[in-house]
Amino acid sequence: MSMAPVAQLRFAIVTGKGGVGKTTVSAAMGVRLASEGKRVLIAMCNAKERLSTMLGTPPIGPDVLEITPQLSAVNMEPEQALEEYGMMALKSRALYTLLFDNKYVRTFFRAVPGIHEWAMLGKAWWHTTELLPNGQNKYDIVILDAPATGHGLDMLRVPKVITEVVPPGLLRRDADRAWQMFQDPKLTGAVLVALPEEMPTTETLELATALRTELHIPLAKVVVNGVLPPLFSREEAALLERLPDGMAETVEADAGLAAKRRAIRERIQSECMTRLSQGLDLAPTTLPLLFEDAARPDAIRNLARRF
Numbered sequence: 001m002s003m004a005p006v007a008q009l010r011f012a013i014v015t016g017k018g019g020v021g022k023t024t025v026s027a028a029m030g031v032r033l034a035s036e037g038k039r040v041l042i043a044m045c046n047a048k049e050r051l052s053t054m055l056g057t058p059p060i061g062p063d064v065l066e067i068t069p070q071l072s073a074v075n076m077e078p079e080q081a082l083e084e085y086g087m088m089a090l091k092s093r094a095l096y097t098l099l100f101d102n103k104y105v106r107t108f109f110r111a112v113p114g115i116h117e118w119a120m121l122g123k124a125w126w127h128t129t130e131l132l133p134n135g136q137n138k139y140d141i142v143i144l145d146a147p148a149t150g151h152g153l154d155m156l157r158v159p160k161v162i163t164e165v166v167p168p169g170l171l172r173r174d175a176d177r178a179w180q181m182f183q184d185p186k187l188t189g190a191v192l193v194a195l196p197e198e199m200p201t202t203e204t205l206e207l208a209t210a211l212r213t214e215l216h217i218p219l220a221k222v223v224v225n226g227v228l229p230p231l232f233s234r235e236e237a238a239l240l241e242r243l244p245d246g247m248a249e250t251v252e253a254d255a256g257l258a259a260k261r262r263a264i265r266e267r268i269q270s271e272c273m274t275r276l277s278q279g280l281d282l283a284p285t286t287l288p289l290l291f292e293d294a295a296r297p298d299a300i301r302n303l304a305r306r307f
Ligand SMILES: Nc1ncnc2c1ncn2[C@@H]1O[C@H](COP(=O)(O)OP(=O)(O)OP(=O)(O)O)[C@@H](O)[C@H]1O
Pocket: 017, 018, 019, 020, 021, 022, 023, 024, 025, 047, 050, 147, 148, 225, 226, 227, 287, 288, 289, 290, 291, 292, 293, 294, 295
């Protein structure tokens, strides 16, 4: 299976609830796309940085780190991103210092709602516009490892707000361009990361609805992470689920109860997968639950092959 349709995109937004595996999926997708010859940038949002452990690299900070010619990563930091933006707009450090080190300007900027979110989202978008000296895109695709659901949605709402309330000017022009790109299914896609459990599945469906109806951000992929390989056939599972609960008094009964719990989990897992594929009209990509440490380069390479 290739990474298509994600491989065709310029901007992938990896989102989902806290702890479901967004950074793991960003890393695995990045490694996979880089191995397919794409130039990839993974952009994290001021994260407690664990990507470097996953990729086996030095710490990843607010300056872009080129890991290989195909794969780069950055952990965006809002204040530094704002400064870069100011410098770009004013094209002079002296002017920047004059303006931005002015206490009133600083206060004004910090008072713009969502400015820190935009500093990071806008920076990630701006990297899609960067060119090499030969005129090619510097990055074929930017993978945004977005903040966990609530904050992630808040961040994605900002450019829309800017296009609606900020008067015409540089900020508005960039937000307009970014917003147009985020809504174009040929260029941008959300990658939703979910777990095969009931509540996370419901939340993933809600997140997809918010993306579709409120933000009009196209959905490119659903990744169900931490999937257990099925051990039992449907008939076996049905038999196991009929085992009585209660204290097991023999080793056999104990094993039976463990098998019952596993069978129930497998059933819930498959029900969640059905709900997701029907609700989203997309066949989910599944990533197995690894029993070794998943935050290691060999584990990430293993997951990268599963796409
Ligand atoms: N398929 C998997 N098998 C086993 N462990 C996994 C798997 N996917 C992720 N993990 C582990 O689960 C933990 C959370 O993963 P990760 O950091 O990718 O989540 P996240 O969604 O980015 O979290 P946050 O919301 O805090 O940024 C990590 O320790 C990671 O190594």
